[in-house]
Amino acid sequence: MTTVEPRIHVLSIPTPFPVGPVNVYLLEGEPLTLVDAGPLTDEALEALARGVRDLGHSLADIEQLVITHAHHDHFGLARQVVEQSGATLLSFHQNRPPLEDFETWWAQRVAFVAEFVATEGAPGEALADIEEMRGFQIYASSVPEITPLEDNDEVQMGGANWRAIHTPGHALGHLCFHHPESQLLLSGDHLLRDITSNPVVETPRVGMRRRPRSLIDYKRSLRRIRELEVSKVFPGHGEPVYDHRALVDEILTHHRERGRLIWGLLKAKDRTVYELGLALFGRDLRGVELFLVMSEIIGHLDVLEVERKARRVERDGQATWTAVN
Numbered sequence: 183m184t185t186v187e188p189r190i191h192v193l194s195i196p197t198p199f200p201v202g203p204v205n206v207y208l209l210e211g212e213p214l215t216l217v218d219a220g221p222l223t224d225e226a227l228e229a230l231a232r233g234v235r236d237l238g239h240s241l242a243d244i245e246q247l248v249i250t251h252a253h254h255d256h257f258g259l260a261r262q263v264v265e266q267s268g269a270t271l272l273s274f275h276q277n278r279p280p281l282e283d284f285e286t287w288w289a290q291r292v293a294f295v296a297e298f299v300a301t302e303g304a305p306g307e308a309l310a311d312i313e314e315m316r317g318f319q320i321y322a323s324s325v326p327e328i329t330p331l332e333d334n335d336e337v338q339m340g341g342a343n344w345r346a347i348h349t350p351g352h353a354l355g356h357l358c359f360h361h362p363e364s365q366l367l368l369s370g371d372h373l374l375r376d377i378t379s380n381p382v383v384e385t386p387r388v389g390m391r392r393r394p395r396s397l398i399d400y401k402r403s404l405r406r407i408r409e410l411e412v413s414k415v416f417p418g419h420g421e422p423v424y425d426h427r428a429l430v431d432e433i434l435t436h437h438r439e440r441g442r443l444i445w446g447l448l449k450a451k452d453r454t455v456y457e458l459g460l461a462l463f464g465r466d467l468r469g470v471e472l473f474l475v476m477s478e479i480i481g482h483l484d485v486l487e488v489e490r491k492a493r494r495v496e497r498d499g500q501a502t503w504t505a506v507n
């Protein structure tokens with residue numbers, strides 16, 4: 183048996199977000215596959231079409247589009263790609279609500295985030311800023327239907343058999359794709375070299391009351407990826423990663439230190455998540471940045487709560503966190 187070495191090309195697609203450009207991957211071979219698509223903007227669509235054309239194809243030739251996770255910068259153009267090519271669209275089954283009914287899902291998500299930051303101590307002025315997230319609706323649109331993937335599914339992309347690996351944490355329905363024979367990993371935003379992947383607070387799953395504990399999920403997913411034999415990682419942003427185990431260890435150490443710092447702040451006095459943010463960053467935080475910081479802190483508090491080192495007390499819709507010794 184000969185090993186098929188996948189032919190992978192990276193296309194750098196501009197985004198209107200602070201994260202900068204997103205990596206879209208074109209995998210040549212049967213079926214001709216795009217992994218992620220970029221945000222829904224004219225500039226991104228033009229860059230995507232040009233990038234595909236420079237490689238000797240056209241958007242109309244794309245046979246399959248695979249979405250790693252349901253964030254605007256990755257799936258925003260999915261509908262345009264599918265409409266122009268008739269490509270099959272694959273993503274994790276949990277991404278059905280955001281992908282197939284994006285507008286409803288996004289409105290619910292912003293409402294959830296507004297309630298989360300209010301309950302966890304953000305003042306009224308900061309709350310108004312969360313409303314700016316509502317406007318992000320323009321950077322994506324719903325797709326007609328996805329072909330749902332499960333954890334460990336085999337997916338044929340670019341002439342090779344890849345394994346889908348459910349890696350929740352940065353996003354609930356996040357998938358990485360591993361090709362064991364060539365030790366390649368398409369990591370989406372699960373493993374990034376230059377940016378800390380945020381364990382974004384998630385809306386509760388359908389039929390569940392509690393939100394997922396994103397940082398706990400994320401750390402578990404990192405350990406799972408660490409076990410894989412990987413010689414090169416193709417991330418959703420930035421340059422490739424060659425030593426994924428060292429990077430995973432570095433991220434886990436960073437989170438451990440952060441958790442310890444937050445525990446120390448709580449031991450000094452009870453605080454809300456917002457107050458912890460002020461103490462950690464030493465300045466007022468606003469808008470999306472506020473949400474991301476509060477996401478990270480609640481992630482650490484989830485860990486401390488599970489370890490019985492911290493406790494959440496909610497009174498009249500206001501939560502305070504307290505250290506348990």
Ligand SMILES: [Zn+2]
Nearest residue numbers: 253255371418
């Ligand atoms: Zn991203």
